[in-house]
Amino acid sequence: MAKALFVLTLWLCTSLSTLAATPPKKPPTWGELASEQQQILAPLSDDWDNFEPERKRRWIGIAKRYPNMKPDEQARVQRRMQAWAKLSPKERDAARARYKKMEKLSQERKEGLKEQWEEYNRLPEQERRKLGSTPRKPPTTVQKAKPPTSSPERPAPPEDVPAPGPAR
Amino acid sequence: MNEQQIAYRIKQYLNRGLELDAGKLVRLKAAREQALTRQRVESRIPILAWAGNVIGKSGGPSTLVPRVLLPMAVLILGLIAVNHWRDSQLAAEIEEIDAAVLTGDLPLDAYLDKGFDAWLKRSSY
Numbered sequence: 192m193a194k195a196l197f198v199l200t201l202w203l204c205t206s207l208s209t210l211a212a213t214p215p216k217k218p219p220t221w222g223e224l225a226s227e228q229q230q231i232l233a234p235l236s237d238d239w240d241n242f243e244p245e246r247k248r249r250w251i252g253i254a255k256r257y258p259n260m261k262p263d264e265q266a267r268v269q270r271r272m273q274a275w276a277k278l279s280p281k282e283r284d285a286a287r288a289r290y291k292k293m294e295k296l297s298q299e300r301k302e303g304l305k306e307q308w309e310e311y312n313r314l315p316e317q318e319r320r321k322l323g324s325t326p327r328k329p330p331t332t333v334q335k336a337k338p339p340t341s342s343p344e345r346p347a348p349p350e351d352v353p354a355p356g357p358a359r
Numbered sequence: 360m361n362e363q364q365i366a367y368r369i370k371q372y373l374n375r376g377l378e379l380d381a382g383k384l385v386r387l388k389a390a391r392e393q394a395l396t397r398q399r400v401e402s403r404i405p406i407l408a409w410a411g412n413v414i415g416k417s418g419g420p421s422t423l424v425p426r427v428l429l430p431m432a433v434l435i436l437g438l439i440a441v442n443h444w445r446d447s448q449l450a451a452e453i454e455e456i457d458a459a460v461l462t463g464d465l466p467l468d469a470y471l472d473k474g475f476d477a478w479l480k481r482s483s484y
Contacts, residue, residue, distance in 0.1 A: 248450065305465060
């Protein structure tokens, strides 16, 4: 009995240490992705193999959600994917923190955010600078492959930022 | 007869003196000395006394496995599981936020612009 317990414990200890030491399954390289995933994540094809494993997993997660998104959401993901991936980890973290903050607003205020963003963009550039705004990079709209959408072809919606202001 | 009465009786008998032969007296004395020594050691090093209790008292080293190693293995397994769960929760939360930022009404710039943040704060954020 004691011997059996000893063996069991030993087995538990060794299996635990190997479990703790070995990283979880390695995420796929670009070539190893399923063709549907490749189509969805096409804007990331150049950078994919340089992504850290957890970033790859996150994008694969987003690709999994993609078929359940509304057509306009799918279009937005396609437009924003590359810009989002090109941001530095710090910028992405800051953006996530701001998103979380905005999520805490009342429903009414959340619905008004888009209008407020438009209003903010109508401010003179100088005023925006004073508030801490930095000149934005021009949007990158490079797309490698036609993304699979669940809707019939529609004209490309207008770009995200509506303001004609020079601070882009 | 309660406990106190028994103790009183024993005390009286002992006061009167026991007629024990020399061999019994020697054995009694030795047993007393042994008990006293053990008590002294235990009180001086409580950690060793505890370790002795864990390992030695019932069955020697063979009880080391169920008493120490098994609970320890279970504890480690638990810690690893909690850690893993926490990591996956965090990863899921980040994925959720990324999906929302990528699909939402607001453009990415709205989340990146410090000025917009400050402006919202100013207008009763």
